[in-house]
Amino acid sequence: MVDVLIIGGGGAGLCAALAAREAGAKVAVLGKTYPTRSQTSMAQGGINAALGNAEEDSIEAHIADTLKSSHGLGSEERIRRLCENGPDAIAWLERLGTPFSRIEGGKVAQRRLGGASAKRACYAQDYTGLKMLHTLYDASLGRGITFYDEYFMLNYIVEDGRVLGVTAIELGSGEVKAIGAKSVVVASGGYGGIYRGFTTNSSASTGDGVAAAMRAGAVLSDMEFIQFHPTALKGSGVLISESARGAGGYLLDSRGERFVDELKPRDEVAAAIWEQLEKEEEVYLDIRHLGERFIEEHLPQERKLAILYEGVDPVRDLLPIKPVAHYTMGGIEVDDRHMTKVEGLFAAGECANAYIHGANRLGGNSLLETVVFGREAGESAAAFAGQNGDRVTASSVQYERDRAFVSAVAGFTNQIDFYEKRDFLGKIFYRNVGILRSEMGLKGVLAAVRQMQKELPFMGIVDKSREFNTNLTEFIEFGNMLELAETILVGAIGRNESRGAHRRADFAQENDEKFYGVHSLSWKEDGVLCNEFGGME
Amino acid sequence: MIKIRIKRFHAAREPQSLEQEWEVKEGATLLESLTEIKCRKDPTLTFRSGCRSSVCGSCAVRVNGKEVLACAYKPKDGDLIEPRRFAPLIKDLVVDEKESFRTIERASGWLERFDQEAVVTPDDEKRTERQSDCILCHSCYSACPVLEVNPAFLGPFALTRVWRYVADPREGDSKTKIDTIQKDGVWDCTLCGECTMVCPQGIDPKNDILMLRARSTQMGHSDPNMGNFGSFGLDF
Missing domain, CATH: 3.90.700.10 (Succinate dehydrogenase/fumarate reductase flavoprotein, catalytic domain)
Structure with missing residues (x-):
C-alpha cells in the first residue's frame, strides 16, 4: 500500500507528490488523464513571485495586491504564507530544471499581469504552465513516484470520518478498483467545465474530486465565485x-x-x-x-x-x-495544514479553497498556489501517513456500492439525452450564473438543475462496453457537475450583494456589513445538501 | 457538409475493425467533428481530447497516414481518420500509451543533478526553447519507421527530452544521461526526419538526436554500426 495517494496529476498534484516523496513517503498519483494533459498545461501568463528581477517589487506589495483583489474573502495570514514562499517556489522549480524565460545575466524574466503593482509573473514564453507541468512530470518519473494513469476516481473510501483510499474505474479495462492509502491529497482541478461551450477550461475540468469530497463529508466554500x-x-x-x-x-x-x-x-x-x-x-x-x-x-x-x-x-x-x-475560486475547505473536514484527506490547487483568491483571483497566483500549497499539502499528507499509518479498511462497502453503480448505469433507460442536457446546462449557466446575475435567473437555473438531477436515472449511456468507455465517464462527470451546480446556485442566490466575480444586477453594491469575510458553505448530511454563510452575524 | 471516414476498433465486436463514413460540417476542426458525432449521432465513438487548444497533447490521430492534432486540423472531404501506430489498440481512436510514455523513464528524461553554479542566459534558454514546447502528443512516435523494426527504440520525443536537459547549463551530470541513451537510442535512428515532419510544435527531434550523437562521441561512445564494419575487416 502507498503512504500518500494523490488524485490528479496537474501542477498541484505533482508538487504534492514530489514533496511527499522528499519527505520519505511512498507516493502514487492517480488521474483520469495522463499528468501532462492536465489543466495546468493551459496556463500561459506566468507564476507570481516578488523577485524584483524586472523592476522593484516586494513581498508586501504582492500581499497587498492579492488581498485587495480578494475583496475581503482572502485570509491575510494564508496570503502572506503564499507570497512569502513565492521566491522559494521559483528556486525549487529552477532546481528541477524548469525552462523559464530569462533576462540578461540569467535571472528569470518577469512581466506584469492585470491587478499587479509590478512585473511579478515569471514566465516561459506563453507556455508557462506547460513547461512547468512537464518539468514536474519528468522529475516525478525520476524520483520513483508511481502513476495510475487513466484511472477515473469515483469516490473516497471513508470509515469513521477518516479517508483510507479511493475507488476508481481503470479506463483501459473498465474495471472498478479500490486503491488504499494512508492519506490522500486531492488535486483534481476546478469545475469550470459546467460552463460547457463558454469556458477556457479543458473538457476534463468537471469537478469530480470536489463533488466526491462533498459526498465524503468535506465542506465546500465560496462555490459561487467563478472567474470570467x-x-x-x-x-x-x-x-x-x-x-x-x-x-x-x-x-x-x-x-x-x-x-x-x-x-x-x-x-x-x-x-x-x-x-x-x-x-x-x-x-x-x-x-x-x-x-x-x-x-x-x-x-x-x-x-x-x-x-x-x-x-x-x-x-x-x-x-x-x-x-x-476561466477559474473557479471556490472549492474544498481546508485548514492550515490543507486538510479537509475528512481526516487524512488533503486538498490543494484549484479544487481547494485556501482563502487566497477570495472573490477574484489575480493572474499568476494560481500557479504559485499549486506549487506552494501543493508542496505543503504533500508534506502534511506524508506526516499524517507517518503518524496514522496502521489503520486499514474494515469493509468493502464503498467498493461494492460503486461497482454496483457502474453496472447499474448500463441499465438506465436513456430516454433523455444527457449530452443535450450538458450543453443546455452550459448555456443557462453562462447566461444566468455568469458575469451578471439576478435572483430570478438564478432561481430558474436552480429549478432546472434540480429537475435534471431527478432525471438522471432516465438519462444514461448508449455505449455498454467495458473498455475505455468515455460515454460512461462523461455521464458520471455530468452527475458530478449537477451536484456542484446546485452548490454554486444556492451560494449565488443567498449572497445578495456584488463582490468580486459575483455580480448581482439586483444588488449592485458590496455589502460589507453583512458579507465582509463571510463564506458560503455547502456540505451533505445523509445525502441532503446543507448550506449556510459561515461567519455571518 | 463533407464526408470523413473513421477507422473503428472494438475487441468484443464482430468484426473487430471497420471503417465508417460520417457527414461533418466543413470548416470545423476534426475534434469538433468527432465531438459532434459522439454527442449527436453515435455515443460509442471513442477518442481522447482535452484542451482544444493544442497544448494538452491528448488528441493526436492519423489522417490519411499523417499524424495531426484533431483540435488543430480541419478535415477535407474523403479524409481517413485512424488511430496512431506502434501502440496496442484499446478502442476506436484510443491506443494504449503506457509503453510509449515509459520511454521517458527508460531514457531518464529529467534533470539528473542540479548544478548550483550554473547561469542560464537568454541564449542558453533559447537553445532548447523549442524542445521544451513538446506536448507529448506522441505524433512523432507514431510516425517513426524505426519502431516498426525495433519496438524497443526509445523514439523521438524521449530523445528530444534528453537533449533538452543535456543542453541545459543546470544539468550537472550529462554523462549519465548520455550513457543511458546508447542502447536502443541515438544510434538506432535512421535520420529520416519523419518525426520532424509531423510535430505540431515545430520540434526537430532528428536534429536533437544528431546533437546527442555528437555529445556521445565527445564522451567516448561510438556508433556501434560503424564498429561492426570494422570488425568485418572492411579496412583492407
Whole structure:
C-alpha cells in the first residue's frame, strides 16, 4: 500500500507528490488523464513571485495586491504564507530544471499581469504552465513516484470520518478498483467545465474530486465565485492570454474605441465587456500595434489559435472576443495544514479553497498556489501517513456500492439525452450564473438543475462496453457537475450583494456589513445538501 | 457538409475493425467533428481530447497516414481518420500509451543533478526553447519507421527530452544521461526526419538526436554500426 495517494496529476498534484516523496513517503498519483494533459498545461501568463528581477517589487506589495483583489474573502495570514514562499517556489522549480524565460545575466524574466503593482509573473514564453507541468512530470518519473494513469476516481473510501483510499474505474479495462492509502491529497482541478461551450477550461475540468469530497463529508466554500476571463475567442471560448493586454493590447468596442482600462482586475474588465455585449455590440482585442515580431516572439500560441478558430490573424486584424468561465475560486475547505473536514484527506490547487483568491483571483497566483500549497499539502499528507499509518479498511462497502453503480448505469433507460442536457446546462449557466446575475435567473437555473438531477436515472449511456468507455465517464462527470451546480446556485442566490466575480444586477453594491469575510458553505448530511454563510452575524 | 471516414476498433465486436463514413460540417476542426458525432449521432465513438487548444497533447490521430492534432486540423472531404501506430489498440481512436510514455523513464528524461553554479542566459534558454514546447502528443512516435523494426527504440520525443536537459547549463551530470541513451537510442535512428515532419510544435527531434550523437562521441561512445564494419575487416 502507498503512504500518500494523490488524485490528479496537474501542477498541484505533482508538487504534492514530489514533496511527499522528499519527505520519505511512498507516493502514487492517480488521474483520469495522463499528468501532462492536465489543466495546468493551459496556463500561459506566468507564476507570481516578488523577485524584483524586472523592476522593484516586494513581498508586501504582492500581499497587498492579492488581498485587495480578494475583496475581503482572502485570509491575510494564508496570503502572506503564499507570497512569502513565492521566491522559494521559483528556486525549487529552477532546481528541477524548469525552462523559464530569462533576462540578461540569467535571472528569470518577469512581466506584469492585470491587478499587479509590478512585473511579478515569471514566465516561459506563453507556455508557462506547460513547461512547468512537464518539468514536474519528468522529475516525478525520476524520483520513483508511481502513476495510475487513466484511472477515473469515483469516490473516497471513508470509515469513521477518516479517508483510507479511493475507488476508481481503470479506463483501459473498465474495471472498478479500490486503491488504499494512508492519506490522500486531492488535486483534481476546478469545475469550470459546467460552463460547457463558454469556458477556457479543458473538457476534463468537471469537478469530480470536489463533488466526491462533498459526498465524503468535506465542506465546500465560496462555490459561487467563478472567474470570467475577459478575452476568449468569440466562437470557441479558447483563451487569449492576459499577457496580450499586459504587453499593451487594447480592448475596442464596435466603433473601434477603448472603453475600459485593460489592466484592471479580471472581474472589472469582464464586466465592462459584458456590458458592451449586452448592448449587442462587438468587442475586439487589438494587438496589431505590437507588431508581427513581438507577437511571434511573445504570443505565438494566441496567433495560431486565432487563425485556426476565428480565421483572423491578429497581426493584421481585430480579434472578436467574449469573456468566458476561466477559474473557479471556490472549492474544498481546508485548514492550515490543507486538510479537509475528512481526516487524512488533503486538498490543494484549484479544487481547494485556501482563502487566497477570495472573490477574484489575480493572474499568476494560481500557479504559485499549486506549487506552494501543493508542496505543503504533500508534506502534511506524508506526516499524517507517518503518524496514522496502521489503520486499514474494515469493509468493502464503498467498493461494492460503486461497482454496483457502474453496472447499474448500463441499465438506465436513456430516454433523455444527457449530452443535450450538458450543453443546455452550459448555456443557462453562462447566461444566468455568469458575469451578471439576478435572483430570478438564478432561481430558474436552480429549478432546472434540480429537475435534471431527478432525471438522471432516465438519462444514461448508449455505449455498454467495458473498455475505455468515455460515454460512461462523461455521464458520471455530468452527475458530478449537477451536484456542484446546485452548490454554486444556492451560494449565488443567498449572497445578495456584488463582490468580486459575483455580480448581482439586483444588488449592485458590496455589502460589507453583512458579507465582509463571510463564506458560503455547502456540505451533505445523509445525502441532503446543507448550506449556510459561515461567519455571518 | 463533407464526408470523413473513421477507422473503428472494438475487441468484443464482430468484426473487430471497420471503417465508417460520417457527414461533418466543413470548416470545423476534426475534434469538433468527432465531438459532434459522439454527442449527436453515435455515443460509442471513442477518442481522447482535452484542451482544444493544442497544448494538452491528448488528441493526436492519423489522417490519411499523417499524424495531426484533431483540435488543430480541419478535415477535407474523403479524409481517413485512424488511430496512431506502434501502440496496442484499446478502442476506436484510443491506443494504449503506457509503453510509449515509459520511454521517458527508460531514457531518464529529467534533470539528473542540479548544478548550483550554473547561469542560464537568454541564449542558453533559447537553445532548447523549442524542445521544451513538446506536448507529448506522441505524433512523432507514431510516425517513426524505426519502431516498426525495433519496438524497443526509445523514439523521438524521449530523445528530444534528453537533449533538452543535456543542453541545459543546470544539468550537472550529462554523462549519465548520455550513457543511458546508447542502447536502443541515438544510434538506432535512421535520420529520416519523419518525426520532424509531423510535430505540431515545430520540434526537430532528428536534429536533437544528431546533437546527442555528437555529445556521445565527445564522451567516448561510438556508433556501434560503424564498429561492426570494422570488425568485418572492411579496412583492407
